[in-house]
Amino acid sequence: xxxxxxxxxxxxxxxxxxxxxxxxxxxxxxxxxxxxxxxxxxxxxxxxxxxxxxxxxxxxxxxxxxxxxxxxxxxxxxxxxxxxxxxxxxxxxxxxxxxxxxxxxxxxxxxxxxxxxxxxxxxxxxxxxxxxxxxxxxxxxxxxx
Amino acid sequence: xxxxxxxxxxxxxxxxxxxxxxxxxxxxxxxxxxxxxxxxxxxxxxxxxxxxxxxxxxxxxxxxxxxxxxxxxxxxxxxxxxxxxxxxxxxxxxxxxxxxxxxxxxxxxxxxxxxxxxxxxxxxxxxxxxxxxxxxxxxxxxxxxxxxxxxxxxxxxxxxxxxxxxxxxxxxxxxxxxxxxxxxxxxxxxxxxxxxxxxxxxxxxxxxxxxxxxxxxxxxxxxxxxxxxxxxxxxxxxxxxxxxxxxxxxxxxxxxxxxxxxxxxxxxxxxxxxxxxxxxxxxxxxxxxxxxxxxxxxxxxxxxxxxxxxxxxxxxxxxxxxxxxxxxxxxxxxxxxxxxxxxxxxxxxxxxxxxxxxxxxxxxxxxxxxxxxxxxxxxxxxxxxxxxxxxxxxxxxxxxxxxxxxxxxxxxxxxxxxxxxxxxxxxxxxxxxxxxxxxxxxxxxxxxxxxxxxxxxxxxxxxxxxxxxxxxxxxxxxxxxxxxxxxxxxxxxxxxxxxxxxxxxxxxxxxxxxxxxxxxxxxxxxxxxxxxxxxxxxxxxxxxxxxxxxxxxxxxxxxxxxxxxxxxxxxxxxxxxxxxxxxxxxxxxxxxxxxxxxxxxxxxxxxxxxxxxxxxxxxxxxxxxxxxxxxxxxxxxxxxxxxxxxxxxxxxxxxxxxxxxxxxxxxxxxxxxxxxxxxxxxxxxxxxxxxxxxxxxxxxxxxxxxxxxxxxxxxxxxxxxxxxxxxxxxxxxxxxxxxxxxxxx
Numbered sequence: 001x002x003x004x005x006x007x008x009x010x011x012x013x014x015x016x017x018x019x020x021x022x023x024x025x026x027x028x029x030x031x032x033x034x035x036x037x038x039x040x041x042x043x044x045x046x047x048x049x050x051x052x053x054x055x056x057x058x059x060x061x062x063x064x065x066x067x068x069x070x071x072x073x074x075x076x077x078x079x080x081x082x083x084x085x086x087x088x089x090x091x092x093x094x095x096x097x098x099x100x101x102x103x104x105x106x107x108x109x110x111x112x113x114x115x116x117x118x119x120x121x122x123x124x125x126x127x128x129x130x131x132x133x134x135x136x137x138x139x140x141x142x143x144x145x
Numbered sequence: 146x147x148x149x150x151x152x153x154x155x156x157x158x159x160x161x162x163x164x165x166x167x168x169x170x171x172x173x174x175x176x177x178x179x180x181x182x183x184x185x186x187x188x189x190x191x192x193x194x195x196x197x198x199x200x201x202x203x204x205x206x207x208x209x210x211x212x213x214x215x216x217x218x219x220x221x222x223x224x225x226x227x228x229x230x231x232x233x234x235x236x237x238x239x240x241x242x243x244x245x246x247x248x249x250x251x252x253x254x255x256x257x258x259x260x261x262x263x264x265x266x267x268x269x270x271x272x273x274x275x276x277x278x279x280x281x282x283x284x285x286x287x288x289x290x291x292x293x294x295x296x297x298x299x300x301x302x303x304x305x306x307x308x309x310x311x312x313x314x315x316x317x318x319x320x321x322x323x324x325x326x327x328x329x330x331x332x333x334x335x336x337x338x339x340x341x342x343x344x345x346x347x348x349x350x351x352x353x354x355x356x357x358x359x360x361x362x363x364x365x366x367x368x369x370x371x372x373x374x375x376x377x378x379x380x381x382x383x384x385x386x387x388x389x390x391x392x393x394x395x396x397x398x399x400x401x402x403x404x405x406x407x408x409x410x411x412x413x414x415x416x417x418x419x420x421x422x423x424x425x426x427x428x429x430x431x432x433x434x435x436x437x438x439x440x441x442x443x444x445x446x447x448x449x450x451x452x453x454x455x456x457x458x459x460x461x462x463x464x465x466x467x468x469x470x471x472x473x474x475x476x477x478x479x480x481x482x483x484x485x486x487x488x489x490x491x492x493x494x495x496x497x498x499x500x501x502x503x504x505x506x507x508x509x510x511x512x513x514x515x516x517x518x519x520x521x522x523x524x525x526x527x528x529x530x531x532x533x534x535x536x537x538x539x540x541x542x543x544x545x546x547x548x549x550x551x552x553x554x555x556x557x558x559x560x561x562x563x564x565x566x567x568x569x570x571x572x573x574x575x576x577x578x579x580x581x582x583x584x585x586x587x588x589x590x591x592x593x594x595x596x597x598x599x600x601x602x603x604x605x606x607x608x609x610x611x612x613x614x615x616x617x618x619x620x621x622x623x624x625x626x627x628x629x630x631x632x633x634x635x636x637x638x639x640x641x642x643x644x645x646x647x648x649x650x651x652x653x654x655x656x657x658x659x660x661x662x663x664x665x666x667x668x669x670x671x672x673x674x675x676x677x678x679x680x681x682x683x684x685x686x687x688x689x690x691x692x693x694x695x696x697x698x699x700x701x702x703x704x705x706x707x708x709x710x711x712x713x714x715x716x717x718x719x720x721x722x723x724x725x726x727x728x729x730x731x732x733x734x735x736x737x738x739x740x741x742x743x744x745x746x747x748x749x750x751x752x753x754x755x756x757x758x759x760x761x762x763x764x765x766x767x768x769x770x771x772x773x774x775x776x777x778x779x780x781x782x783x784x785x786x787x788x789x790x791x792x793x794x795x796x797x798x799x800x801x802x803x804x805x806x807x808x809x810x811x812x813x814x815x816x817x818x819x820x821x822x823x824x825x826x827x828x829x830x831x832x833x834x835x836x837x838x839x840x841x842x843x844x845x846x847x848x849x850x851x852x853x854x855x856x857x858x859x860x861x862x863x864x865x866x867x868x869x870x871x872x873x874x875x876x877x878x879x880x881x882x883x884x885x886x887x888x889x890x
Contacts, residue, residue, distance in 0.1 A: 006236060007183070007239060008218070008227050008236055010229075070222050070225065071222045072222070072223050073222060073223055073224045073225060074223060074224055087609050087612055088609075088613075089154075089280070091153070098185045098186060099186070102153070102154065102155075102156050104280065110489050124279040124280065124282075125243075125244045125245045125247070125279055126244040127224055127243065127245070128223065
């Protein structure tokens with residue numbers, strides 16, 4: 001079993017020297033994102049189940065980590081500039097690890113709390129914004145959560 | 146409005162920059178924005194599609210890629226995805242994008258993969274709608290201007306000027322009359338008690354004057370109650386009338402809207418606009434408008450009276466008023482957020498209930514009662530904690546606020562006391578009666594301040610409800626209408642001429658359908674899910690207009706035929722028919738209220754429904770429940786067939802009419818349908834090919850095109866798609882048959 005990644009993060013998998021396009025999906029993305037991955041072919045059929053990434057060799061592990069970082073990237077809220085209400089919407093202006101972002105949730109939507117204690121805000125376009133800690137003391141976010 | 150959305154919410158340009166348009170020099174049929182690079186840093190790279198090429202526009206420069214030998218591939222991530230253009234299987238360009246752009250990039254992928262350049266909407270419209278749709282779904286497509294919305298809402302009061310006048314008169318009268326008792330109380334002290342105690346008035350004179358004032362007081366209270374009654378009666382009725390008018394306009398308008406509207410709006414959201422939002426408007430009109438007006442009048446009158454009674458003491462009471470109103474407003478906002486949190490925790494609690502109680506059998510069978518008790522207990526505690534916070538907040542706020550009001554009163558006492566005790570000839574002297582009036586007026590101060598403090602919140606709630614209602618009222622039916630409407634009795638000939646149809650203006654669901662169906666002909670439509678079969682039938686019903694091409698019924702374009710008149714002559718039998726809450730009788734004659742009992746029974750006999758209906762205790766008067774839930778799927782289907790028969794349609798559409806029932810029921814329904822099709826044009830979509838045995842022609846639809854057509858035997862000889870489907874079903878039958886045999890063994 002080997003993996004390679006192209007510049008557009010397309011993952012390829014090889015067994016017996018034949019490369020094919022695959023997707024690697026976590027079975028428990030919110031509960032345990034570090035174990036149990038399904039390797040799916042173009043038709044979304046599972047061709048391999050990886051119990052732990054530690055079973056991969058170093059170069060494959062590097063490739064898979066890079067792929068998973070891309071696949072599972074979420075915006076992490078590091079600070080809050082503004083939270084405003086509008087008709088049917090709650091508008092956020094926040095600081096994230098990739099710069100300042102504006103997003104909107106439905107007014108009656110609520111952040112989901114994961115088992116690890118993170119809060120996930122899902123915006124109306126499908127992005128997820130994670131609050132890992134409340135220590136940054138943003139009063140609005142604290143009040144909201 | 147669009148500019149505001151792009152600037153504030155989407156934080157990107159509302160169209161491709163003009164400099165790129167000028168440089169491209171070709172007509173742009175589609176464009177979108179790649180908003181990230183491979184390092185997930187924000188960028189601005191525009192991708193524009195013309196009839197021959199793709200242009201990549203970034204930093205004022207262009208890269209042109211010809212369509213030839215181009216292929217595309219997509220990689221999706223949680224937050225970022227990309228589409229790459231490949232030539233000779235090598236990636237030549239990759240466009241990275243965030244979720245906001247996902248709709249547009251999926252359209253780009255479709256255009257590049259299918260080389261579909263026949264796009265019905267303008268590039269700008271597609272770009273803007275692709276980004277705005279999620280926002281507009283949550284908000285509305287009308288102008289967001291609170292003042293305009295409230296003004297429009299108040300326009301609904303116009304027909305009820307009389308009620309409004311009397312309601313307003315009642316409010317004004319009650320407010321002004323309420324000011325009298327305090328004044329009269331002061332008069333009693335100054336003009337009766339004081340002169341009597343000073344020996345300047347006889348007891349008899351004092352008594353007769355006192356009785357006159359008491360009588361006036363009694364009359365004042367009676368008048369006040371009369372005015373209050375007048376206000377409550379007129380305004381609550383006025384509120385009901387406005388809410389009724391809004392509900393009526395809303396429901397009437399909903400009936401005129403196209404299926405497109407219902408596809409884009411959730412049923413629950415539409416229902417809540419007709420019910421909860423109009424109810425809020427009633428609340429606002431009946432009490433909000435008038436309460437706030439009364440509070441303003443009261444506050445203004447009180448301030449005037451207090452200042453006119455005594456300038457110094459009056460200013461002590463009135464100057465801090467704006468501060469108090471602001472404090473109440475802020476507290477209201479804080480409470481709103483706290484209640485939102487409470488509501489959320491409460492929802493968590495009820496979620497446990499609605500999860501555990503219906504699933505009690507599973508809970509018990511896994512012996513998990515204690516786990517559920519613990520889960521419920523946690524949510525219960527969390528909810529109570531939130532409610533504690535609410536109580537802690539308001540129980541702190543109001544005493545502090547009233548302490549402040551009382552401090553104002555103490556200040557009044559403080560400044561008044563020396564003036565009460567100085568010589569009566571002094572310029573600053575204040576009489577005991579005036580001071581008593583003042584004290585009584587001061588006690589009336591708190592209530593209007595509280596109401597005005599809540600005004601912003603009340604106004605917000607009402608304007609957001611009005612806004613949601615006006616959004617529907619402002620939605621225009623999207624179907625093109627012709628000036629002259631033909632009310633044509635159909636013979637049943639249907640012709641599709643080069644019909645192309647797209648729901649979003651980019652992805653063509655039907656790609657050039659040409660089809661002629663003769664009156665009385667039966668056509669079978671087969672093909673995989675999503676191939677466009679149901680869309681064909683929806684277009685015949687004119688639930689949507691074609692994107693290009695035309696559909697004629699008996700040689701006349703359906704755009705020229707009155708849609709209602711036409712639809713009455715088209716019967717549809719769906720896979721899961723919809724029955725209304727009511728009796729079987731009501732449901733059967735839904736489309737033909739004049740049908741006689743004899744005609745109804747005859748229709749039910751043809752539909753093989755009469756016998757099972759007679760099996761119910763109340764026969765045809767049996768109530769079917771919401772959506773017909775008290776009937777089985779097959780029974781509902783046969784009632785819907787009877788309903789269709791009674792309407793005597795010239796064109797019949799069966800949309801998977803027998804696919805959700807067992808074999809015996811299918812046989813009964815099929816038998817009913819066989820009787821129904823005689824003398825009518827029939828289009829039947831079927832999953833089971835055996836149900837199309839009577840079809841004159843079978844059309845195989847695949848990816849929006851008719852790929853094969855002919856009789857069953859013609860199609861079998863072609864060895865194409867139809868034969869594949871037939872073989873697959875034969876194999877399935879054999880497998881089923883085999884397994885049954887094994888079970889029997």
